[in-house]
Structures are given as structure tokens and as C-alpha cells.
Amino acid sequence: MDERNFFQQLAFDFTRCFITEDRWQLLLKGILVTIEVSLVAIALGTIIGFLIALCNLSKNKFLKAIGGVYTDVIRGTPSVTQLMIIYFVIFATAPIPKWLIASIAFGINSGAYVSEIIRAGIQSIDKGQTEAGRSLGLNASQTMTRIVLPQALKNIFPALCNEFIVLIKETAIVGYVGLMDIQKAGDFIKSATFTAFMPLFATAIIYYVLIKLLTLGLKQLEKKLRKSDVR
């Protein structure tokens, strides 16, 4: 195959994969689904993670047990299995949109990992900080929200970003419950056109760009958080 033929073939494949039958729209819709599911899951995962972290750090034995079991079970089972159980068993008959069920499943999954990150972050703050807050007359929750958490958040920020990125890529399994995200759209085009190269590379590039944009945004945010480190 000479060079000209190679490029001609490439252009032909490109047209067939993305232009014919407006297949690019599948990918576009897929991007929206991925973003939708990811954003809600990140928000949910952060909230759940924070609550579970407080349970794990609590002196109350009952709360501690809840936190322990939650983290243990979620980390001990595959996310595909969790997604399918939540979709086909727990919310089987519930009148909730598919994408929201998927978000809930990923949020519950991510919460377990986020909780460990937050717990480690809170524990990394010197005990003297809490003592200083309490000695001024602040109560435990005031000390936590105004003194410990802002510092912990700064320390765990990179780890949290990492978890968000993992979560976004993890959503590539939503095809298992019939959602058409980026991955599923690419897969669909592959089947419809009998070509693998174009749709799969397009899928990879789209994920890459999405995550790159997120990373750049988070880097800016981190810079802001680090402004108190200036000597």
C-alpha cells in the first residue's frame, strides 16, 4: 500500500465512522452522558466520603462499625458488579432515569475511596491545631470546619483529583446497564462499520482531552489553595 492509498483509506474510514449517518452525534451524546454521570457521581462520592470518614473517625462504636463495613464491602467488590446490582436489583423498578442510577452507583463506590482519603487527610493535621482551636473556646465542629478541614483539604487535594480522574474513567462501564456513553458510542460505531482503529482511537482521545481539561482546571485551583505556603 503506497502512501496515497493509506491516506485515502484513512479519510474513507473517517467519513464512514463519523460523518455517515451523522455518527459523530453518537459520540457527542456519549460525552454528555459521561460528563453527566461523572459530575453527579463526584459530588455524591465526596459527600458520602466525608460522612463515612467522620463515621470512621468517630468515637461512637456504632458509627465506626457502619464506616468500617461500608469501606470494606465497597472496596472488596468490583464496581461493575456494584453497578449491576444497583441497577438491576435495587432500583430495578424505580422510576429514576438510567443515568442517575449509574451516578448513584458510582457515587457510592467512590465514597469508599474518598472516605479513606479524607480520613488520612484529617489525621495528617497536627493535634496541636485542634488543641489551639479548642483552647480558644471553639467547639469540636467549629474547630473541624474552620481549622482542620481547610488544611486537610489542601493536603489531600492531589489524591482527591486522582480519585475523580479514576472515577471518570470508571464510568466507561455504564454500557453494562444500557447507557450510551463515550465508550459505548465508540463500541457501537465499531460494530456498525466493522472498523476498530478509528472509533477506538476517537474514544481514547475524547477521554484523554476531557481528563486533561479537568487536570488543568484542578491545577489552577490547587495553586490558589497553596497561597498560604509562601515564605
Next chain:
Amino acid sequence: MIKIKNLKKHFGELEVLRGIDEHIQKGEVVCVIGPSGSGKSTFLRCLNLLEEVTEGEIYVDDELINDPKADINLIRQKMGMVFQQFNLFPHLKVIDNITLAPVMLKKMTKEEANKRALELLDRVGLKDKANVYPASLSGGQKQRVAIARALAMNPEIILFDEPTSALDPEMVGEVLDVMKDLAKSGMTMVIVTHEMGFAREVATRVIFIDEGVVQESGTPEEVFGNTKNERAKAFLSKVL
């Protein structure tokens, strides 16, 4: 002002405080001295319940503070504390370190607190550092900010837990000067310290703690001059 009756503190099997009775009067500057591990820091930390008391009673202004019903947060507002490791809040600017508690606890408006913070910073000689973060300060400057932070709540008493032990030698003086100034103004202070010269000069009373009990208590002259207590004698002969 503070009455301590038969105060005991155990860490598991270890008996750190084995029955302390003390009475700290308003306006007193009490220096607590003793070898390391003697329980003097634990004693101080019990006074505002940073350490849970195992047994005994602590009264602040006639209120039993280690009663489960006592509002410890309210009591702590009357008792400032300065730590060995400063414990400034690194994520807040110097001025916000000082105003955080008075504003959160609704003792002052933000404007009042800012004005008061600048006065206090001026008093400790750091007015120009109001808008920097603690990371850019030297140890001595950090400790002076910590003192200003404690003063911002207008406490009746300030507890100092080895305030100069973490400082480079050349910075000890600037912190002690601020504390001397404070003592002169009539502030009630309890100071755990290894600075014997300071204790001799500023204290109205010196307490020597060893093995979890008060071995000796008296004016600096009495304790440093001619103590009868063998342990105190042995300790002082090593440090003086």
C-alpha cells in the same frame, strides 16, 4: 481564681499526677518548674481540660469545670493558652489567626476584632506582619502572634506551656519580654518553663513539681534561695 483539689491524672497504668492541691489567685504569675516527665505540662493542660482529669476537682471562678454538665467551651474562653509549638493556623493570615475565635464566638464584630488585633499586634511589636501567613515568620514572631491570639479573647488567665522551649536561643528574649510586659499589666499567668532567670525575675510564686506532686511552692527567693526540699535542691543544682 483557680482551685485545684487532689488532681490526679493517669495515662493507662502510668500515674502522671498523683494528687495536686493548688490555689491560683487573681493577678498571680505562677511559674511551674521541674524535670522533664515530672507532670508539669500535664498539670497545665488539665487546667483547661485539654487533658481529661482522672480524679479530683478543678474550680475556675468557683465553677467545677470537670463536671460533665459544665460548658467547657465557655470556660476556655476565659483561659488563653500558649503552646510550645505555637500552633498558629497556617492557612490563615496573622490577623485572621487572631480574629477567628472572637468573631466566630460572637464576642466582637469583624471590624472590632480587626481593630483589636492590630492593637495587640502593635503591643507584641508585629503590626507590620498582620497580612502575612505564619509560614513567613520566625519562631519568636510566631510565638508573639500566638500570645496576641490568646489575648484577643480577653481572657482572665493565660496558660503558657513551655513557650520558649522550641525557640532558637536568640529569639527567647523577645518572647520573654512580651510575657514580662503582660505580667506587669496584671494578667494572671501560669507558666511552665525552663527559664529559671525569667521565673526568678517575674514570678510571684514558683511551684516545683516532681513525680506528679507539688514538692515545693513559694516565692522565687524561697524556692531558688534556700529550699529545704531535697528533690528541688538536686534539680536546681543541675539547672542553675
